[in-house]
Amino acid sequence: MPNMNPKKVSMPVQDPQVRNHNFDEVALGYTPEQAMEEADRCLQCKHKPCVNGCPVRVQIPEFIAKVKAGDFEEAYQIIKETNALPAVCGRVCPQESQCEQKCVRGIKGEAVAIGRLERFVADYHMAHEKDDIKKAKSNGHKVAVIGAGPAGLTCAGDLAKKGYDVTIFEALHEAGGVLVYGIPEFRLPKAIVKKEIDALKALGVKIETDMVIGKVLEIDELFDQGYESVFVGSGAGLPNFMGLPGENLNGVFSANEFLTRFNLMKAYQEGVDTPIFKAKKAAIIGGGNVAMDAARCAKRIGVEEVYIVYRRSMNELPARAEEVEHAEEEGIIFKTLTNPVKILGDENGYVKGMECVEMELGEPDESGRRRPIVKEGSNFVLDIDCMIMSIGTSPNPLIRQTTKGLDANKWGCLVTDEHGKTTREGVYAGGDAVTGAATVILAMGAGKEAAEAMDAYIQGKDKN
């Protein structure tokens, strides 16, 4: 008889008033006993609805059965068959809208904590086992991957396992994409990302950093150098702005710049080369995960008042419920049904306030969410000295502008078929570069799909 407790075994977390002053991980992970107790909640459904909710098709009931039996390493090996980055996914995947949303236990109570169990298994493996990674036998073919985010890393790993000579070209000085420059240390420790990347290197994947494709080298030159197929996983790192008066003032940041300074450049440490503006009152515009991350980072460097300014209500916030809850616990102030109209500056060109309007919700729009409408005459000034724009990002146009025959849609996202094949022969793409800003696991799923298609393309050429 399984454990019929309707609630998940809770995950220990750092105290909110302690953690909002440090960068250590917020959620502390299950102990082996807690993991086995939670695993016992799984009903082992024959039709495995949870697996259909996972973009990389992790064999969830199978790995959970191993956790229940205390065979954590076997559980890890099952996850690893389809997921190259389990310690990452266990931490940042929106399980509530994927695998856990399909869990039968979720009908009458809480779903099985699949994400927490995945994290436990991956962490247990890292702490107790030594990876014995063997390089696959070379198949004599050479492929290039652009971008070392989850899409590129997954594609590279899968191709290396098939015997390809794989080189990743990454624009930044470190591999990992958003996992290292965007998601903060307190949600995803960088040491974990590094270990997952080291495992890919052990498979034979080469990573060349500081290589901006489209500037240092173009895709045509990669083909000239003997790469037979190219995967573009360059993400969607170009921040959107609202075009408000005052956006050029000192103290206005995109969330991407703010978070990159924090995460990649360690701006929270004293004496680093890339410091961060020390504000007293900061407003983050937007209600997604990126906005929550920026707000929680700002709080941690001592910004006294941190506001999330969002034009709809708490019910429509697009961020994960857990992130919103953590932000609230840490003292972030939510100013919902509020929209900025102008940023006010002082005589030295620094932000000194933000004029806002109050909003109300009308009928649902094409996204299904209720449309925010300005309340006439509701203008007021919010006293701030820093504003962080977090209203979405788009793919950088550099690669498509420098590659003949590579089509993009009106949002600048590369056009592909369902296997990642672009309009340019031999070039495949996936992740945020194709979908626009999405999720880690979707990017990984796309990288996997494209690796299969690239393999078929190259092997097909062999047969001709």
Ligand SMILES: Cc1cc2nc3c(=O)[nH]c(=O)nc-3n(C[C@H](O)[C@H](O)[C@H](O)COP(=O)(O)OP(=O)(O)OC[C@H]3O[C@@H](n4cnc5c(N)ncnc54)[C@H](O)[C@@H]3O)c2cc1C
């Ligand atoms: C702050 C933040 C928090 C997030 N939180 C979550 C979360 O909790 N859960 C979740 O599932 N998703 C989250 N996301 C979204 C998720 O991180 C992305 O969907 C995912 O990283 C996309 O992967 P990718 O490989 O397509 O692109 P990226 O991770 O963006 O990687 C693209 C890589 O390509 C490189 N690159 C770009 N242009 C070039 C070029 N011309 N030449 C060479 N290299 C290039 C970039 O430097 C980067 O390293 C978050 C995103 C952000 C910004």
